[in-house]
Amino acid sequence: MFGTIRRHQKWLWAVIITLTVISFVIYFSPYSKMNSSGRRGPLNLGTLNGQRIGEETFWSAEHEIALRYFIMSGGRAPDEEAKRNFERETLQWLFLIDKQDQFGIHISPDKVAEVARNMVFSSLQRGGAGNLSPETAARLLEVNGFQSGDLERYVHHYLGLQELIATFGVSGNLATPDEIKDLYVREHQELATEALVFNASNYLASVTVSPEALAQFYSNQMAEYRVPERVQVSYVKFPVTNFWAKAEEYWAKTNLNEVVEANYQRLGTNYFKDAKTPEQTRAKLREELIRQHALLDARRLANEFARPLFDLKEPHPEDLRAFAKTNALKVEVTAPFAQDQTPKDLDVDEDFTAAAFRLAPEQPLAGPLVGRDGIYVIAWDKRLPEENPPLDQIRDRVTSDFKIEQARTLARQTGITFHNSLTNSLAQGKSFTNICAEAKLKPVSLPPFSLSSRDVPGVDETLSLNLLKQVSFSTPVGKVSSLQWTAQGGIILFVKAKLPLDENKMKAEMPAFTQGVRQQWQTEAFNEWFGQQFVKSVRSPLLERKEPAPSLSSRKVRKS
DSSP states (O other): OOOOOOTTHHHHHHHHHHHHHHHHHHHHOHHHHHTGGGOOSOOOOOEETTEEOOHHHHHHHHHHHHHHHHHHTTSOOOOHHHHHHHHHHHHHHHHHHHHHHHTTOOOOHHHHHHHHHHHHHHHHHHTTOOSOOHHHHHHHHHHTTOOHHHHHHHHHHHHHHHHHHHHHTGGGGGOOHHHHHHHHHHHHOOEEEEEEEEEGGGTGGGOOOOHHHHHHHHHHTHHHHOBOOEEEEEEEEEEGGGGHHHHHHHHHTTTHHHHHHHHHHHHOTTSSTTOOSHHHHHHHHHHHHHHHHHHHHHHHHHHHHHHHHHTOSSOOTTHHHHHHHHTTOOEEEOOOEETTOOOTTOOOOHHHHHHHHHOBTTBOEEEEEEOSSEEEEEEEEEEEOOBOOOGGGGHHHHHHHHHHHHHHHHHHHHHHHHHHHHHHHHHTTOOHHHHHHHTTOOOEEOOOBOTTOSOOTTSOTTSOHHHHHHHHHTSOTTOBOOOEEETTEEEEEEEEEEOOOOHHHHHHHHHHHHHHHHHHHHHHHHHHHHHHHHHHHEEOGGGSOSSOOTTTOSOOOOOO
């Protein structure tokens, strides 16, 4: 037993996992798969070693993949990217299970039970569940669509995978101490560098705009100014503010502070970008909990309004306005918006846009749709075709773009010209500092960085860190790089010196670094073997498409 669960914890964790429960039950219920699309006959899932992959076998393995995600994510529902990868990962998992059977890998039940217990409890605690009894932990798995047998089967195969990695990745453990030291030096050797930045903003005053040049620029860049197809929709909004007081009353009857604290411990201080302190983060969490409850109440009212509207046999766009009048509700119309936009002044997401673009006079209604500021029921209003606005209509915007483009070109030309002079002067023995001073240019000293650095403050944000490393470490000490183009112009890097390593730090870090290198090389060796064998063993139409098959399961999600 893992301690007695406090009275409030079951309820607390239920709040946290509510959305997870819904998502996993829908996406991974075998019944939804069996009944989808009205298909007839067996699915063609492909073959493994020439043998047909059965549906139950595939779904069982897919269930293990879902459980793996549930465990690794701390109990969160899968995002869209994860869902898109499930079919390929299921086939890979089936291949690995087959290899475990082929090589006679067996794991003791005691080991499986120990790892399963630790795996689940660490996962749920990462998700904010606190101390749970085994019974409560089992219940949480069950309400998310998983059984104890699923967990036992997954852990058995997970431990079997570790055995395969140890067997076929053995060459990764053969790295010598000298090889590992050389790799440490390569990754941690720091450079002292200086940068010369040629920014377009410094050349804007030098740009002249003639009518002819502006017209030519607009003609060349017309595709950039094309206004795409747009729509307008009428809508009835059920504002979240109308239900805020009731939601506050609901939470006042509960231990809201404990719910906020549990979510704070689970999500951390960086969950809200505009929250700078723990107190601000807790305040944001409190607000979100109230908002979500208020949205539930708003949705109930929106459903009551929408139900008879959507029951009409032949609905028309104007029906929304008629029903709204009967219910003393206000109807508004959005400004035009494109398919990659959301309507101005509405706090909604891409689902609103996707629903709006599916509307047509013969299918004029959609909703209720959830926004941050309320629930919406919408109706088709009009569709505006794409157009090319005349230059006079957007002259200020085009002029600004023209000036920036010309200033960027001037910045790069200046950088190229100076680079030629710089390399010649360095070849004559002049110092980088004196050459820059004579040209009235002021280089910027960058903080020391290595190939393992994750951030270098002070670098032009349009120059990627990877490019900075690549250019700097391929430039000899005492030399300069070529002009590297950035979004704002260009940059030249001067490598002053290689800084000495901290021997004491290297000695202290070497054991962990050695273990990491050997694990990485072991994994790389295993992955090489895996890639070669998987291609030979598995044939499946699921590997040939990017989107999940509609007939395979109910987890296909519409795109906005």
